[in-house]
Amino acid sequence: MMSLYRHSNKNGRRLFFAVVLVIVIFLIDGVSGGNIREALRFGASHAWGAGARAGSAITNSGFFSTRRALERENQALRNEIARLQMRAADHEILKAENASLREFVRLAEGGNGITAPIVSSFRASPYGTFLIGAGVEDGVEDGDLVVVGDVELGGFVVGRVEDAGGGQSLVKGIFAPGERTEATIQGVGITVEGRGGGQARADAPRDALIQAGDPVISTSFGVRAIGIVGRVEEGTGGASQRVFIQLPIPLASLEFVYVLIQ
Amino acid sequence: MLYVRISLAVAAIVSALFFPPWVPLILIGALALRFEALEVLFIGLMIDFLWLPGAFFYPIPLFTIAAFLILWGLEPLRRELFV
Numbered sequence: 507m508m509s510l511y512r513h514s515n516k517n518g519r520r521l522f523f524a525v526v527l528v529i530v531i532f533l534i535d536g537v538s539g540g541n542i543r544e545a546l547r548f549g550a551s552h553a554w555g556a557g558a559r560a561g562s563a564i565t566n567s568g569f570f571s572t573r574r575a576l577e578r579e580n581q582a583l584r585n586e587i588a589r590l591q592m593r594a595a596d597h598e599i600l601k602a603e604n605a606s607l608r609e610f611v612r613l614a615e616g617g618n619g620i621t622a623p624i625v626s627s628f629r630a631s632p633y634g635t636f637l638i639g640a641g642v643e644d645g646v647e648d649g650d651l652v653v654v655g656d657v658e659l660g661g662f663v664v665g666r667v668e669d670a671g672g673g674q675s676l677v678k679g680i681f682a683p684g685e686r687t688e689a690t691i692q693g694v695g696i697t698v699e700g701r702g703g704g705q706a707r708a709d710a711p712r713d714a715l716i717q718a719g720d721p722v723i724s725t726s727f728g729v730r731a732i733g734i735v736g737r738v739e740e741g742t743g744g745a746s747q748r749v750f751i752q753l754p755i756p757l758a759s760l761e762f763v764y765v766l767i768q
Numbered sequence: 769m770l771y772v773r774i775s776l777a778v779a780a781i782v783s784a785l786f787f788p789p790w791v792p793l794i795l796i797g798a799l800a801l802r803f804e805a806l807e808v809l810f811i812g813l814m815i816d817f818l819w820l821p822g823a824f825f826y827p828i829p830l831f832t833i834a835a836f837l838i839l840w841g842l843e844p845l846r847r848e849l850f851v
Contacts, residue, residue, distance in 0.1 A: 520804075520806060521806065521836075521839065521840060521843075524806045524809050524810075525809065525836060528809050528810070528813050528832060528836075531813065532813075532829070535817065542817060543817045543818075546814060546817045546818055547817075547818060550785055550818050553785055554785050554786065557782075557785070557786060626785070627785065627786055627787075629787070629788050630784060630785055630786060630787060630788065630789070630819070631789070631818075631819035632789035632815070632819060632830065632831060633819050633820055633821070633827070633830075635819050635820075635821060668821030668822070669821045669822070676819070676821050678821055
């Protein structure tokens with residue numbers, strides 16, 4: 507008895523030739539050193555930039571905001587400003603202390619680098635990658651670290667350049683889905699497993715004193731911070747506690763990153 | 769129906785730039801279900817070229833493979849329902 511769920515021979519031939527064409531395009535791109543990818547990414551970065559500017563203009567116009575929502579937002583922003591001012595004051599104290607300590611201990615230095623704009627969405631990539639507007643022409647190479655925050659203190663590493671093009675580069679986030687990174691929290695060694703969207707998790711020994719806000723440091727990236735502890739969950743009866751890690755600032759709010767050029 | 773097909777294809781391409789991966793995946797599925805849309809393969813290829821680091825076939829181009837499986841897998845159902 508013939509199967510009721512059959513494939514058509516004619517359509518099968520068309521699909522076969524389409525697959526062959528896809529493979530040929532892959533091979534051409536590989537042999538040409540990624541020229542097709544680079545051209546696509548160039549176009550995509552400009553298209554994303556135009557779309558992001560248009561979306562930003564619409565949302566900032568307040569056309570879709572009610573008065574009540576705007577009042578709530580204003581109050582929340584005022585509270586956030588006050589909280590950040592206090593943190594900034596604490597940060598200055600720690601910065602001065604850190605600078606004097608660095609004169610005695612040779613830790614990872616800021617190094618040479620350039621500031622690069624982010625030219626793609628963070629959430630569109632299925633592989634946890636994003637595009638930055640700097641490439642080989644600017645001295646960027648594969649393997650360069652991408653950081654945010656205060657570079658003089660090392661900053662927070664958000665990714666590594668995977669594919670440096672002429673004017674754009676593809677960066678793979680260290681918290682990309684499935685990415686594993688060795689790190690420490692308060693001297694306790696952990697393996698951080700990326701979950702995408704600037705989030706990661708790890709399992710730490712149950713008796714480790716880890717709390718929200720603790721920095722996560724990785725020697726894989728020159729003893730630099732890669733995130734902070736967002737939340738700790740203690741499982742009942744288990745030998746470990748689940749630590750949820752995040753970047754100190756939301757990925758979506760980032761406009762510029764700093765690329766450490768090797 | 770040609771306008772619907774073109775609209776779905778353009779929406780899939782645009783969503784690959786702005787929206788999470790499941791959005792273009794749904795649009796690809798809708799295209800493959802309703803039309804004999806070989807462009808679905810090239811949309812998957814475009815997404816992998818945009819976001820996948822590396823060259824040739826390493827890492828594995830998951831979206832291209834997913835597009836092929838959706839296209840090939842839904843073809844008999846499409847012929848049964850819509851042709």
